[in-house]
Amino acid sequence: MRGVIFTEMIEFVEEALGYEVADKMIEKAHLDNGGAFSQGGNYPFDQMVKMLTALSEITGKPPHELLFIFGEHLFSILVKLYGKDIKKAGSALDFIDSVEEYVHVEVKKLYPDADLPKFTTEEKDENHLVLIYESNKKLESFAKGLITACGNFFNEPLNVNDEIINETPHRVRFTITRV
Numbered sequence: 227m228r229g230v231i232f233t234e235m236i237e238f239v240e241e242a243l244g245y246e247v248a249d250k251m252i253e254k255a256h257l258d259n260g261g262a263f264s265q266g267g268n269y270p271f272d273q274m275v276k277m278l279t280a281l282s283e284i285t286g287k288p289p290h291e292l293l294f295i296f297g298e299h300l301f302s303i304l305v306k307l308y309g310k311d312i313k314k315a316g317s318a319l320d321f322i323d324s325v326e327e328y329v330h331v332e333v334k335k336l337y338p339d340a341d342l343p344k345f346t347t348e349e350k351d352e353n354h355l356v357l358i359y360e361s362n363k364k365l366e367s368f369a370k371g372l373i374t375a376c377g378n379f380f381n382e383p384l385n386v387n388d389e390i391i392n393e394t395p396h397r398v399r400f401t402i403t404r405v
């Protein structure tokens with residue numbers, strides 16, 4: 227998993243919950259590198275799971291809730307970096323629908339070692355988008371946070387329903403509706 231995800235997560239915990247909580251999380255997670263991630267590096271996904279589990283134990287919040295908030299937060303970072311390009315998609319549903327065939331394709335060109343999920347569009351019209359998310363990382367709550375924040379960025383609040391439809395490979399159906 228790309229280092230930038232780790233550095234953003236630690237920074238987010240520092241800002242939202244304080245340095246003490248961030249330090250506790252790193253200590254509790256027993257990370258191989260003691261929490262010294264570099265943005266350009268690539269690290270095993272289990273290090274993320276360890277941080278998330280530690281944070282869940284410290285805060286008493288379930289991992290899916292933390293992942294959702296982190297996804298929402300990360301979208302605000304993406305807006306700061308690529309807001310103009312994101313706006314060009316025209317609508318939240320069009321942007322979300324372009325992640326598989328455009329956004330993540332560009333990410334893969336820049337970072338060939340990126341390990342990205344697979345999204346397949348099942349249905350799409352002006353007010354709905356049905357997507358299948360496939361990834362054994364099981365980060366659907368993180369995706370849900372990104373999608374929700376994307377709707378808010380376009381001033382198009384979205385209702386996002388997620389339903390696990392397969393265990394291995396892990397597949398989730400997202401039914402996204404404009405509200």
Ligand code: HEM
Pocket residue numbers: 227228231304308321322325329330333339340341342343344361362363364365366368369370372373376
């Ligand atoms: C609403 C829009 C988006 C959604 C729903 C989405 C979803 C995801 C998810 C769920 C992952 C975690 C990997 C997995 O589940 O297997 C991921 C990883 C990633 N995405 Fe996106 N993404 C979105 C937009 C973007 C944008 C705009 C960028 C950059 C311009 C981006 C860059 C990345 C990168 C760098 C990774 C990490 C890959 C790795 O760790 O190896 N994504 N994305």
